[in-house]
Amino acid sequence: QVQLVESGGGVVQPGKSLRLSCAASGFTFGRYGMHWVRQAPGKGLEWVAVLSYDGSAKIYLDSVKGRFTVSRDNSRNTLYLHMNGLRTEDTAVYYCAKSRRTGWLMQGFDPDYWGQGTLVTVSS
Amino acid sequence: AIQMTQSPLSLSASVGDRVIITCRASLDIRSDLGWYQQRPGVAPQLMIHTASRLQSGVPSRFSGSGSGTNFTLTISSLQPEDFATYYCLQAFTYPYTFGQGTKLEIK
Numbered sequence: 001q002v003q004l005v006e007s008g009g010g011v012v013q014p015g016k017s018l019r020l021s022c023a024a025s026g027f028t029f030g031r032y033g034m035h036w037v038r039q040a041p042g043k044g045l046e047w048v049a050v051l052s053y054d055g056s057a058k059i060y061l062d063s064v065k066g067r068f069t070v071s072r073d074n075s076r077n078t079l080y081l082h083m084n085g086l087r088t089e090d091t092a093v094y095y096c097a098k099s100r101r102t103g104w105l106m107q108g109f110d111p112d113y114w115g116q117g118t119l120v121t122v123s124s
Numbered sequence: 125a126i127q128m129t130q131s132p133l134s135l136s137a138s139v140g141d142r143v144i145i146t147c148r149a150s151l152d153i154r155s156d157l158g159w160y161q162q163r164p165g166v167a168p169q170l171m172i173h174t175a176s177r178l179q180s181g182v183p184s185r186f187s188g189s190g191s192g193t194n195f196t197l198t199i200s201s202l203q204p205e206d207f208a209t210y211y212c213l214q215a216f217t218y219p220y221t222f223g224q225g226t227k228l229e230i231k
Contacts, residue, residue, distance in 0.1 A: 044224050044225045045213075047219055047220040050218065059219070107154070107156050107215060107217070108173075109215055110158045110170070112170045112173070112179065113170075116166075
């Protein structure tokens with residue numbers, strides 16, 4: 001069965017960096033695009049970024065563009081989110097999620113399976 | 125970015141009730157809409173994709189309809205495990221955007 005396990009969250013000061021990882025299993029990782037979605041405490045879901053199956057295409061939420069970088073290692077079945085210049089408003093549970101469809105598409109590429117999330121707290 | 129507006133934002137209902145949640149998009153998104161269920165402390169689960177297609181393993185009491193800018197999620201007969209928060213997501217163009225969520229509570 002599909003499993004996604006995030007790690008790397010923690011408490012970090014504003015302006016600092018953090019790298020999240022998402023270990024995937026139970027499906028052919030290298031065929032699917034992958035998303036990062038976050039949820040601030042007590043708030044709704046916010047889509048953050050998507051990476052194509054081969055890493056060639058990346059799209060970001062405007063508020064993280066230039067600060068966050070998504071990458072993947074298909075040989076290790078692992079997705080990453082490198083977060084620089086963290087702000088207090090980045091505090092959230094970060095979920096990685098698998099795209100429902102293979103390949104790379106702008107439409108209908110919504111996430112189906114999600115990890116359990118990892119909490120990032122940005123605070124001085 | 126496309127704005128997704130859900131209503132109601134909260135809803136009280138009883139086991140066995142039929143409930144309808146609506147989602148409106150600020151632009152035509154064809155049928156590129158999904159519905160997610162999130163129970164407290166748990167990751168979201170995809171229930172419906174492409175506006176009306178039931179995700180594998182999801183009970184048939186869940187159904188979705190709509191296209192363009194207006195969409196609905198219907199639960200035909202509420203079960204205790206259905207009390208959760210529901211989100212719509214437009215998957216038409218990036219950035220993908222979620223509705224605010226509808227919290228479904230037991231009356």
